[in-house]
Amino acid sequence: MKTLKIANIPGDGVGKEVVPAATEVLHAIAELHGNLKFEFTEFPWSCEYYLEHNVMMPEDGLETLKEFDAIFLGAVGNLELVPDHVSLWGMLIKIRREFEQVINIRPAKLLKGVRSPLVNPKDFDMMVVRENSEGEYSSIGGNIYKDEDEIAIQNAVFSRKASERAMRYAFDLAAKRGKHVTSATKSNGIIYSMPFWDKVFKEVSKDYPDIKTDSQHIDALAAFFVTHPDKFDVIVASNLFGDILTDLGAAIMGSVGIAPAANINVNGKYPSMFEPVHGSAPDIIGKGIANPIGQIWTAKMMLDHFGEEELGSTLLDIVESVTNDGFLTPDIGGTNTTKEVTDEIIKRIKNYKAAAVTEET
Amino acid sequence: MKTLKIANIPGDGVGKEVVPAATEVLHAIAELHGNLKFEFTEFPWSCEYYLEHNVMMPEDGLETLKEFDAIFLGAVGNLELVPDHVSLWGMLIKIRREFEQVINIRPAKLLKGVRSPLVNPKDFDMMVVRENSEGEYSSIGGNIYKDEDEIAIQNAVFSRKASERAMRYAFDLAAKRGKHVTSATKSNGIIYSMPFWDKVFKEVSKDYPDIKTDSQHIDALAAFFVTHPDKFDVIVASNLFGDILTDLGAAIMGSVGIAPAANINVNGKYPSMFEPVHGSAPDIIGKGIANPIGQIWTAKMMLDHFGEEELGSTLLDIVESVTNDGFLTPDIGGTNTTKEVTDEIIKRIKNYKAAAVTEET
Numbered sequence A, B: 001m002k003t004l005k006i007a008n009i010p011g012d013g014v015g016k017e018v019v020p021a022a023t024e025v026l027h028a029i030a031e032l033h034g035n036l037k038f039e040f041t042e043f044p045w046s047c048e049y050y051l052e053h054n055v056m057m058p059e060d061g062l063e064t065l066k067e068f069d070a071i072f073l074g075a076v077g078n079l080e081l082v083p084d085h086v087s088l089w090g091m092l093i094k095i096r097r098e099f100e101q102v103i104n105i106r107p108a109k110l111l112k113g114v115r116s117p118l119v120n121p122k123d124f125d126m127m128v129v130r131e132n133s134e135g136e137y138s139s140i141g142g143n144i145y146k147d148e149d150e151i152a153i154q155n156a157v158f159s160r161k162a163s164e165r166a167m168r169y170a171f172d173l174a175a176k177r178g179k180h181v182t183s184a185t186k187s188n189g190i191i192y193s194m195p196f197w198d199k200v201f202k203e204v205s206k207d208y209p210d211i212k213t214d215s216q217h218i219d220a221l222a223a224f225f226v227t228h229p230d231k232f233d234v235i236v237a238s239n240l241f242g243d244i245l246t247d248l249g250a251a252i253m254g255s256v257g258i259a260p261a262a263n264i265n266v267n268g269k270y271p272s273m274f275e276p277v278h279g280s281a282p283d284i285i286g287k288g289i290a291n292p293i294g295q296i297w298t299a300k301m302m303l304d305h306f307g308e309e310e311l312g313s314t315l316l317d318i319v320e321s322v323t324n325d326g327f328l329t330p331d332i333g334g335t336n337t338t339k340e341v342t343d344e345i346i347k348r349i350k351n352y353k354a355a356a357v358t359e360e361t
């Protein structure tokens, strides 16, 4: 029996609603496998935790998490309780950095039965590889002077090591997909970091003669996500550009509530973290209508990560059969609750198992 | 007779096709006015000019431009001849900075007869106020180490003066429009510049008790441009965020070839510069099919700037009657040429004049 020890951090807001839903789905899918087991341990770290303890997670939090095979996270952030930069740098970004989850991968693809806000989405199917450790999200900077003279300086840090690593990850992924990598740049306006990014991209691409490449300035690229999303295969982007592009990717998928993500530790030293693109969604907390699909699709990425790609595909197929049959939460135009959609997915996983067993006998 | 001396810089690519078109339109609209005259002087500064002179514009270029009432620019950039950061910082960004064009305003609004790529664009009508002098586009930064150890550092600079100036501009604009300002931020990820930006926004907003406000992280905001563009009135954004949002704005308007812009010198010391959102569009150069509307709508913003708002409105109404009657270039689904669309606009300006004269007599 393959046992996977998972640290569940539902976090804030709808994270608390969709993580339990996806956990149930993972139990069901493990049964379908037959020889796989999930052991979940839940941690209450969140903005509410902060109010009591003045920290987002305990001092030995990282030590604790280190022992798990993966982290399954919902959403972090509740502006009414804690300023965003405090809550995010105190947990989400802290884990990404300390656990060297240097790559964030985020697919954008339209599910059957879900309507895109685009008139002509065609069949877009792309994967954004986001550099997840440095770039515009840097802890170097500060303020000087007061009042009308105040100035804030923010450093963006681009190392060849991290840039190249993200790019190679993108090329390796493209080799298994559409054999095309697009680099997100802004070297016409941002004159130190971005021409450097372009230079590294050009050099790395020489090692992959079979992969086509292009570079697009982030402004034009964002526009292309709306006008020609089907033109992309793999996109490699800096931390900030990847962040923006993947929310846009989620938007054209029909809802930010659908889009999955994975923070990958590539050196095997620490657990990876699986966390959907959406946030804590303050406007719908407690209504029971949060879309569970982002978190469930994220669970599929966790299955893939553990080498269970076949199971992952089965799960996504089942999710897609459910959306295609019209089980939809309000964010994608339906009237179903989180529970109804989740229960239907679990029911179909069980039916799938029953059918498979029948076939065998 | 009010005479306006305009420096025309067609620049690169389709700039050379749409600036002459919009210039003709401006001559026609001046005749409609009766008491207004444009005097255009053309400057060949461009990437081709660079190849001959090793600079994008002559040493005394700024001195020369200073004498004009405004600059009317097409597009800058031709990657095959000159690296983007060299051509842009050698002309476009140089003029913006040296002439203290600290505000860039860019409307996004759907023209009648032009189809948005969105299923449900509703009637969005927003104005992005982009800080145009500093932020992520800073000349401070550099590289250290070589080969695998190389690191590039890019500084983003946010001064209270420039941030506040852009915000006040946005609030003043909102007071004349929908009375709502949205601030584009990313204070959850970028922890020095963006919390500072938020702080200034909060303080400035206190001076405008009648204006509603909200703050959105740039990733979510980009997604909202696709899902709920009608929710916005005025948006204030940093240099980079404004750049990204306005290309997205152009995309939902149906084409980047339509979207207008103005770089405003607010202290009256130097000329302002009028330049559409689109670039030099290498893929369609010389085909005669570039959309002239971005440049013509930009001309309307120039009219507004010179206090000729009524004339500006008339021009935009005429442009909209032309698109509504199906005169469309290929980028917006039509088969018309630059010349056909331009000629039709000029014909209608003349008819409008004839009708006005008949009415008078």
Ligand SMILES: CC(C)[C@H](C(=O)O)[C@@H](O)C(=O)O
Binding pocket: A188, A189, A219, B077, B088, B092, B243, B277
């Ligand atoms: C060409 C480029 C430097 C410029 C910018 O980013 O400002 C352009 O995209 C724009 O929006 O005017």
Ligand SMILES: CC(C)[C@H](C(=O)O)[C@@H](O)C(=O)O
Binding pocket: A077, A088, A092, A243, A277, B188, B189, B219
């Ligand atoms: C919450 C925020 C800091 C985070 C990010 O920008 O990385 C989020 O937007 C994401 O995409 O995971």
